[in-house]
Amino acid sequence: MSDMSSIPVPNWDRLSVFPITRRWPPKHPELLQLYSLPTPNGVKVSIMLEEIELPYEAHLVDFGKDDQKTPEFLSLNPNGKIPAILDPNGPRDRKPLALFESGAILQYLAEKTGKLLPQDAARRYQTLQWLHFQMGSVGPMFGQVGFFHKFAGKDYEDKRPRDRYVAEAKRLLGVMDTHLAGRQWFMDDDYTIADISMLGWVRNLIGFYGAGDLVEFAQFKAVGAWLERGLARPAVQRGLNIPARP
Numbered sequence: 460m461s462d463m464s465s466i467p468v469p470n471w472d473r474l475s476v477f478p479i480t481r482r483w484p485p486k487h488p489e490l491l492q493l494y495s496l497p498t499p500n501g502v503k504v505s506i507m508l509e510e511i512e513l514p515y516e517a518h519l520v521d522f523g524k525d526d527q528k529t530p531e532f533l534s535l536n537p538n539g540k541i542p543a544i545l546d547p548n549g550p551r552d553r554k555p556l557a558l559f560e561s562g563a564i565l566q567y568l569a570e571k572t573g574k575l576l577p578q579d580a581a582r583r584y585q586t587l588q589w590l591h592f593q594m595g596s597v598g599p600m601f602g603q604v605g606f607f608h609k610f611a612g613k614d615y616e617d618k619r620p621r622d623r624y625v626a627e628a629k630r631l632l633g634v635m636d637t638h639l640a641g642r643q644w645f646m647d648d649d650y651t652i653a654d655i656s657m658l659g660w661v662r663n664l665i666g667f668y669g670a671g672d673l674v675e676f677a678q679f680k681a682v683g684a685w686l687e688r689g690l691a692r693p694a695v696q697r698g699l700n701i702p703a704r705p
């Protein structure tokens with residue numbers, strides 16, 4: 460009788476122990492699996508994957524079906540939000556790694572591939588500083604502008620919450636504008652995960668949320684020019700529509 464335990468299990472086969480693969484079965488289990496929807500947080504990861512040209516398989520998490528609150532999705536991200544990934548070739552003994560939180564995913568992918576995060580220690584921390592600025596300030600504040608201006612909150616009679624978030628969004632755009640004046644990207648000539656984290660949010664604020672006039676976007680000339688440069692990148696254009704909406 461042969462001893463089956465000595466036969467190495469291919470890495471991709473190990474994905475089947477992750478319950479998320481029951482709702483979203485991988486067609487290519489040897490590739491990194493992305494669970495997402497093209498929202499400002501979701502596109503950070505699809506843009507990154509397109510930029511670094513790491514092969515992956517994208518799965519649509521349909522908010523219309525509350526996919527993000529299903530037990531299978533929650534098994535990977537207990538916080539019930541996209542994006543999330545499952546990498547069959549993780550960093551420890553190439554065992555699979557499941558990860559949520561877009562900032563952590565961007566850092567992981569940058570370190571895995573050695574791309575879009577400077578090698579120099581000081582510049583690396585400065586890049587992470589801007590990434591955390593996006594995660595802790597830009598995303599949450601712009602998101603609230605969206606809620607109070609475009610979504611359910613727009614019907615609230617009391618406009619003070621909306622005005623508070625608009626004022627904060629303007630302040631943040633001011634911080635970004637001052638930094639970007641005379642620079643191509645957040646890290647000077649280096650396009651990094653800091654830029655990737657912010658492009659979708661600024662685009663959404665003035666596009667989908669329709670808050671351009673409200674935040675007086677026209678005055679933030681350096682941010683406007685940076686956004687244009689970012690959106691001109693083919694990988695950004697592709698990433699903005701992955702996975703395709705239903």
Ligand SMILES: N[C@@H](CCC(=O)N[C@@H](CS)C(=O)NCC(=O)O)C(=O)O
Pocket residue numbers: 498499500501522527539540541542559560561562
């Ligand atoms: N801090 C999280 C935020 C993720 C997040 O808020 N995702 C939104 C879409 S942009 C979501 O999944 N919303 C669905 C829900 O809350 O039910 C990250 O950056 O990954």
